[in-house]
Structures are given as structure tokens and as C-alpha cells.
Amino acid sequence: MALYRVHLNVARSEQYPSGSSECGYEFIVPLDGQMQLDPEAWKNHKDDCTVHRFWEDEADLRGHLRHVGKGWKFDYDKSDDEDDELLFKLDRHKLAEGEYVSITESDGEMHTFKVMAVRPYP
Template identity: 45%
Template sequence: MTLYHIHLVMARNKEFPEGNVHRGYDIHAPLDQEGHLDKAAWDKAPSSSTVVRFWDGERSELGYLVHHPKVGWAFDYDPADDDDDETGFRLSNHVFKTGEYISIRDHGADELHTFVIASVTKAD
């Protein structure tokens, strides 16, 4: 299985008109030929797919990319607590390539934040 490093940074918004490179995610996940999250590859080694949430002024959070049958892909920081999960808007349909935008629902809030994919590279 080939893992990719996907680096997301906060896109422009009202609070940050220029975006914010100090808020985002570093994701290690398998992608298929078209750049979609590869569920079949993920099924073989789900613990290999990790996420680090970095948010200026806060301690970074380490979690896993998980797939729930009802909600699809999510970032899970504590397997014993579903309240900390962050879901993305239609992550199953997104193509993960540089310059594309992704929306993620912040844990503990109903607010969606938009991120731009800053880079996608093969992970070491």
C-alpha cells in the first residue's frame, strides 16, 4: 500500500482573509489512481492512516483517519469518544490534489472550515 502525505491549510475566510498556514492537517492516507481516498487499501491497514491537527495557539492533536458506514470518512482523536471526531464534507468524493478545497466540520462545533490542499506527496 502506498501512503500519501496530504498537507491542508486553512483557506481564506472572514477571520483570515489571507488564509492561515498555522491551522490545518497533515494526513497520511492511501489514494487511488484518481486521487480519491482508497477504502480497499485502507481496509488492509487502517492504523497506517494518521492525521495531525495543528491549530495555532493549541497543542497538536494526533488521530486516525477512520471510515464509518453512516458518516463516511472522519478524523478520530480518541476511539472511546465519538464527540471528538471531525467529519469532512463528502470526503469520499473529493480528489486530493494540490489546489483543491476541502471542508471539515470542527469537533465540538457544527461549523465547517474550508482548507486548501497545499501539497500531496508520497509518504516515506
């Protein structure tokens, strides 16, 4: 297990025909040798697993990666669940360059993101 910094950009879609490097996430996550999320390692590194959401024309958000039941979410305010963003089947996805991840944002809209970079952290 090792910690990695993962950078996502919004992928091509009707709203973003060419994708966008101005909309995305950067987060720290423990990955196993198969480049999949390691939930046991996450338990020991919860405070390290931060997220930075950047979106054109919106204020940046900073929070943490949280494990909820079998799922994962980005949590920007521990006292309020309304801002949480759910990661679609993150426990089954490989977090490697060129792969895709879907995130349901706090407004209920789901976007697909392309993994642009995965680098050892720190």
C-alpha cells in the same frame, strides 16, 4: 494504490482573510490513480492512516482517519466520539494540490482547507 501524506491549510474565509499556514492538518491516506481516497486499501492500512491537527494557540491533536458508513472522520480518541471531525464528501474529492476540502470540527464549525501538498509516504 499508494499511501500519501496530505497537507491542508485553512483557506481564505471571513475569519481567515488570507488563509493561514498555522491552522491545518497533515494526514496519511491511500489514494488511487485518480488521487481519490481508496476505501478498500484503507482497510489494509488503518493503523498507517494517522492525522496531525495543528491550530494556532491550541494544543496539537493526533489521531486516525476512520471510515464511518459512507463518510470519513478524524478520530482523536477511540473511546469518545465528541472529539471527532467529519470530512465533507471526502469520498468524492480529489486530493491534489490546489483542491479544497471541508471539515466540520468537533465544535460543529465547518472550515474549508486548501490542499497544499500531496507527497508519497513514507
